[in-house]
Amino acid sequence: MVRIEEVNNIRRATIDTPHGQINTPTFMPDATYGTVQEVSMQDLRDVGINEFVTTTLHIEQAIGSEYLKEYGSMHKFTGWDRPILTDSGGFQVYSLIHRNSSKHNQITEAGCSFIDYKTGNYNFLSPERSQYIQHLIGSDIRVVLDEPLIEDDSISKIRQSVERTTRWAQRSKKAFLEFNQLSEADFNNPEIKRPLLCAVIQGASSFEYRKISAEGLIDIGFDIYGFGGMPLRGKYSWKEDGKAGSFYHELTSYVAELIPKDKIRYALGVGNPDNLKFAIESGWDLFDTVLPTRNARHGYLYVNSGEGDASYDNFDVMHIKSERYKFDERQIDTKLVNPAYPKLSRAYLRHLIRMKSGSGTRVATMHNLQFYTQFLNGLLNRSPIPA
């Protein structure tokens, strides 16, 4: 089901899923409500996207897994015949609880309970419920419900998060096997075609607890191990501290080493192109982030070095709404191969984004995704043009 090779010191994995192969390293955009906002499934194919991530919680709220089951599947519904990964909803619950903590929003051993702020409805998401929804969605890769811990927190909180995540992972796997009518032996039989299951390593900024978390999950046995709970703020923020030799780099490298070589490594929520480059070099295979899509909507474009107005190690940023592009007749990124819109000027895209035009956000989103795919292909010395 998984084959690993190494080319120029970079891992490359081939993963067989019910809907075709995934070739890593690869970046998966986030299709939160069953859509990568602003673009169509055909657009995704056109810019070289092969798989995407969608979120259990949002699908359940916006579409309904029972509806998808009745309709057929997420693949049939969307017309996407390639791999789909469903996130468990753990991060979404975490995110919403931290934005709006109330006595109704809480996480207990049983699961996550919270009030939907739009409908006022009470929601409950347990490890089993998350697996069930993902089962009805019919995704190719499923993630176990976990309890993220992004901020640097006390050791007791870290311990609780790690231990609960491990217990939930155990419950999730049990539910996964039941829903798919598989035995543990079946799970370990590479001849049997089935969706893949991913557990998420927690432990915040603690090397010790990252190791404990990884070992606990590896004991249970999964196809994919994720790195969860990136520190976005605080002392060990990997946003501020993302350079070679930094704490964040040491931590993610360390965790990658804890995962068996023949298992897939998924860095959840990573990252900008610099982050991706480092994570790939330190052995991670799968990535997803909202950056290229959300930023595109805000007129923040990823472009090749020398093309934008702000420079990072391996890329530039173009703030396309800026006055500086008012009379710029060039295409968005003159170094991009086969751009989706070669005749569209920066000046006009600036106008479209400023007017909040759907055509503008679509072009910007396609551009950013295309930049990401070409950036990865460049790192791997693959052809920049997808097959």
Next chain:
RNA sequence: GCAGGGAUGGCAGAGCGGUCAAAUGCUCCAGACUGUAAAUCUGGCGUCGCGAGACUACGGGGGUUCGAGUCCCUCUCCCUGCA
């Protein structure tokens, strides 16, 4: 012609003697966003200055007052009734 109402920063619109370089919204300028509850959020936005600060400002002109978008007179323009 008579009576009444009104003129405030790019626009809309607060302000009813001092705490007004002037609320608020929009526009505009800059920025942020990392398993998306984000078409969201954060700054800036009279002029000069990095800054403290200085200067010029609430239709024009003239008064009252220690002090005036704020009160009085007058002019210009706009709106509403009556002729």
